[in-house]
Amino acid sequence: MLHINTEKCTACGVCEGSCAFGAIAVQDDCAVVNDQCRLCGACVDNCPSGALSMEVAETRQQDDLTAYHGIMVFAECRHGVLAPVVHELLGIGRKLADQRGVSLSVVVLGHELDQYAPSLIASGADTVLLAQHEALLQFREDMYAGILTRIIRERKPEVVLAGATAIGRSVIPYVATLLGTGLTADCTGLSIREEDGMLLQTRPAFGGNIMATIECPNTRPQMATVRPKVMAPAEPDPGRKGEVVQVAVTAEEAVSASEVLESVKSEADQVNIQEMEALVAGGRGLGSERGFALLRELATELNAAVAASRAAVDSGWIPYPYQVGQTGKTVSPKLYIACGISGAVQHMVGMQSSKVIVAINRDADAPIFNVATYGLVGDLYEIVPELIKQLREAKK
Numbered sequence: 269m270l271h272i273n274t275e276k277c278t279a280c281g282v283c284e285g286s287c288a289f290g291a292i293a294v295q296d297d298c299a300v301v302n303d304q305c306r307l308c309g310a311c312v313d314n315c316p317s318g319a320l321s322m323e324v325a326e327t328r329q330q331d332d333l334t335a336y337h338g339i340m341v342f343a344e345c346r347h348g349v350l351a352p353v354v355h356e357l358l359g360i361g362r363k364l365a366d367q368r369g370v371s372l373s374v375v376v377l378g379h380e381l382d383q384y385a386p387s388l389i390a391s392g393a394d395t396v397l398l399a400q401h402e403a404l405l406q407f408r409e410d411m412y413a414g415i416l417t418r419i420i421r422e423r424k425p426e427v428v429l430a431g432a433t434a435i436g437r438s439v440i441p442y443v444a445t446l447l448g449t450g451l452t453a454d455c456t457g458l459s460i461r462e463e464d465g466m467l468l469q470t471r472p473a474f475g476g477n478i479m480a481t482i483e484c485p486n487t488r489p490q491m492a493t494v495r496p497k498v499m500a501p502a503e504p505d506p507g508r509k510g511e512v513v514q515v516a517v518t519a520e521e522a523v524s525a526s527e528v529l530e531s532v533k534s535e536a537d538q539v540n541i542q543e544m545e546a547l548v549a550g551g552r553g554l555g556s557e558r559g560f561a562l563l564r565e566l567a568t569e570l571n572a573a574v575a576a577s578r579a580a581v582d583s584g585w586i587p588y589p590y591q592v593g594q595t596g597k598t599v600s601p602k603l604y605i606a607c608g609i610s611g612a613v614q615h616m617v618g619m620q621s622s623k624v625i626v627a628i629n630r631d632a633d634a635p636i637f638n639v640a641t642y643g644l645v646g647d648l649y650e651i652v653p654e655l656i657k658q659l660r661e662a663k664k
């Protein structure tokens with residue numbers, strides 16, 4: 269935490285000017301910090317009287333770091349389907365394992381899983397660990413976390429990777445807490461430092477304004493969740509050979525404090541914008557919910573789905589599963605058409621790896637044009653109907 273030495277503070281106000289978050293201010297002749305503080309340390313570096321300091325919490329140093337070996341991927345399998353991010357995790361997992369000269373294992377929890385082993389091996393796994401039990405058919409985080417923790421304790425991988433999906437985000441922090449190790453959530457980049465083999469985990473921080481690279485030097489395993497669609501999926505090699513290991517699940521482990529009464533597929537889940545090859549996205553510039561009716565018409569012509577900026581979602585024009593960006597989904601379709609979206613960094617972080625980006629905006633200086641392959645400056649309510657018309661004519 270940030271510590272203020274009231275005796276040294278001269279109330280000069282330099283800290284106020286150096287804080288990007290409005291978290292520190294001089295009140296009654298002394299600096300006072302509020303709950304907006306992100307512990308970035310800028311005020312500490314700038315304080316001319318040395319009145320500010322950071323108190324670092326005691327770190328835990330594990331003494332058997334070298335006992336940990338290999339990379340492990342948690343493969344999420346739900347309702348009989350492997351999450352697409354699994355093949356992306358295997359792609360990056362294989363690269364990290366080759367760089368470290370270690371093996372890559374993948375662990376799957378569920379029921380009747382044998383059918384998945386060949387594709388996991390083809391995507392780069394050396395060992396497939398199948399923890400099978402009827403109770404694991406339905407995801408319940410306490411049960412999954414307990415079994416996964418036990419497997420990690422037994423196999424001692426140095427790195428554990430999982431998807432930053434709803435399941436990954438709920439079970440992996442649970443596992444990291446049980447293991448007493450660190451976790452970097454929502455990584456967009458992973459690499460190995462040559463000198464010491466440390467996993468370098470990169471993710472956007474401070475509202476996407478900086479990319480932070482995080483290390484976990486004192487405990488093992490090093491754990492990270494990875495945003496779907498950020499890493500390239502592994503190129504499958506059907507000729508690869510690997511080992512399949514059945515991991516026994518005991519009756520005591522196959523219990524949960526929660527009971528699933530029914531699984532209901534929400535309407536919003538039916539379109540996964542991350543799986544689409546083309547997206548037509550709308551932002552605040554649409555002006556109202558009705559703008560999405562126009563975008564849907566364009567999407568239909570292109571065999572695309574609609575997507576949105578957070579401003580459009582926050583306005584209640586479209587549900588959250590359609591949101592693209594830092595706090596929404598990361599997408600990389602072949603075609604991304606941004607209509608009435610300014611191009612805030614938090615939006616662009618979620619779509620800038622799209623192959624072709626078309627931006628429609630009436631402000632020629634909108635930042636979205638910096639990443640656009642094609643930019644159309646003008647009113648979207650004139651340009652989009654014209655596009656629809658021309659597409660329909662071309663189809664005739």
Ligand SMILES: Cc1cc2nc3c(=O)[nH]c(=O)nc-3n(C[C@H](O)[C@H](O)[C@H](O)COP(=O)(O)OP(=O)(O)OC[C@H]3O[C@@H](n4cnc5c(N)ncnc54)[C@H](O)[C@@H]3O)c2cc1C
Pocket residue numbers: 475550551552553554576577578579580591592593594595596597607608609610611612613614615618628629630631634646647648649
């Ligand atoms: C921590 C954090 C996380 C965030 N996460 C996300 C996220 O995941 N996704 C996200 O999108 N945002 C996110 N944001 C919000 C982000 O900063 C922006 O506020 C948001 O992206 C703006 O949305 P917009 O571009 O639709 O709206 P605006 O910035 O208001 O832009 C609207 C644009 O429409 C144009 N326009 C208006 N009328 C027309 C018209 N008739 N024809 C053509 N163009 C027109 C305007 O010129 C303008 O450029 C986040 C912010 C924070 C702080």
